[in-house]
Amino acid sequence: xxxxxxxxxxxxxxxxxxxxxxxxxxxxxxxxxxxxxxxxxxxxxxxxxxxxxxxxxxxxxxxxxxxxxxxxxxxxxxxxxxxxxxxxxxxxxxxxxxxxxxxxxxxxxxxxxxxxxxxxxxxxxxxxxxxxxxxxxxxxxxxxxxxxxxxxxxxxxxxxxxxxxxxxxxxxxxxxxxxxxxxxxxxxxxxxxxxxxxxxxxxxxxxxxxxxxxxxxxxxxxxxxxxxxxxxxxxxxxxxxxxxxxxxxxxxxxxxxxxxxxxxxxxxxxxxxxxxxxx
Ligand code: DGL
Numbered sequence: 001x002x003x004x005x006x007x008x009x010x011x012x013x014x015x016x017x018x019x020x021x022x023x024x025x026x027x028x029x030x031x032x033x034x035x036x037x038x039x040x041x042x043x044x045x046x047x048x049x050x051x052x053x054x055x056x057x058x059x060x061x062x063x064x065x066x067x068x069x070x071x072x073x074x075x076x077x078x079x080x081x082x083x084x085x086x087x088x089x090x091x092x093x094x095x096x097x098x099x100x101x102x103x104x105x106x107x108x109x110x111x112x113x114x115x116x117x118x119x120x121x122x123x124x125x126x127x128x129x130x131x132x133x134x135x136x137x138x139x140x141x142x143x144x145x146x147x148x149x150x151x152x153x154x155x156x157x158x159x160x161x162x163x164x165x166x167x168x169x170x171x172x173x174x175x176x177x178x179x180x181x182x183x184x185x186x187x188x189x190x191x192x193x194x195x196x197x198x199x200x201x202x203x204x205x206x207x208x209x210x211x212x213x214x215x216x217x218x219x220x221x222x223x224x225x226x227x228x229x230x231x232x233x234x235x236x237x238x239x240x241x242x243x244x245x246x247x248x249x250x251x252x253x254x255x256x257x258x259x260x261x262x263x264x265x266x267x268x269x270x271x272x273x274x275x276x277x278x279x
Pocket of ligand 1: 011014015041042043044072073074075076150191192193
C-alpha cells in the first residue's frame with residue numbers, strides 16, 4: 001500500500017508545531033506543508049477573509065495529492081472548517097475537536113470543576129468555537145484573546161533575559177485576567193499554534209500566580225487524532241534509516257520561513273518553495 005500524503009495547512013509557521021507532533025507519531029507518512037505567510041496573521045481578520053484564504057490553501061494541498069488535510073491553524077479551524085469540509089473531497093481534521101477532547105480527558109482524572117481557560121487569537125475567541133466544542137463535552141470555558149503573544153513569539157522574545165521578561169509580563173497579565181473570570185479553572189488549553197513555544201513560560205507564570213493547571217496542547221492532541229485514523233497504521237513506525245518526506249510551501253519570504261520555521265519545527269527547514277495564492 002502506498003503511504004498516505006498528509007497536507008498540513010497554517011497561516012504561517014505556527015502549524016509546524018502540529019507537524020512536529022505528527023512527525024513523532026507518523027514518521028513514515030509523506031507531508032506537504034503550506035504556510036500562508038504572505039497573508040499572516042489570520043487571527044485579526046474577518047470571517048469572510050479567513051474563509052477565502054483557507055479555501056485557497058486547502059484546495060492547493062488537495063491538488064498536491066493530499067489524501068488527508070490537517071488544518072493546523074486554530075483560527076482557520078474556528079472560522080472555516082465547515083467550508084473546507086464541503087469544498088474538499090478528502091477528510092479534513094481541525095485542531096479544535098481534538099483539543100477539546102484532550103481537555104475533557106485531562107479533567108476527567110480529577111474531582112475538580114469542569115472549567116477550562118482557552119487562550120487564542122481574537123478571531124478564534126470571537127467565533128466561540130472552543131466554547132461551543134467544550135460545552136458539548138460538559139466543560140465550561142473562559143476564552144481569552146491574547147493578540148500580543150503571536151508577535152512576541154515570532155520576534156523570538158523567548159529566551160534571553162531582557163526580552164523574555166517582557167513576554168513573561170504580557171503572559172502574566174493575560175493569565176491574571178482570564179483567571180479573574182475563571183478562578184476554579186484546572187485546565188489551560190493552548191488554542192493557537194504559537195503557544196506551545198510558550199509552554200515553559202506558562203508553567204512558570206502559573207506557579208508564580210499560585211494557580212497550577214494542566215496545560216493542554218491542541219497540536220499534540222490533533223496529531224494523536226490523525227494517527228488514530230484508519231489507513232495510518234503502516235506509517236506509524238519509523239523503519240531503520242527511513243527518511244521522512246516533507247515538502248514545504250510558503251507564500252512569502254523563503255528565507256524567513258526557513259529561519260523561523262526551524263524554531264517551530266525543532267529541526268532545520270530547507271528547500272521551501274515559494275507559492276503565489278494571489279492577494
Ligand atoms: N495560526 C494562527 C492560530 O493558530 C496564529 C497566527 C495567525 O493569527 O495567523 O490561530
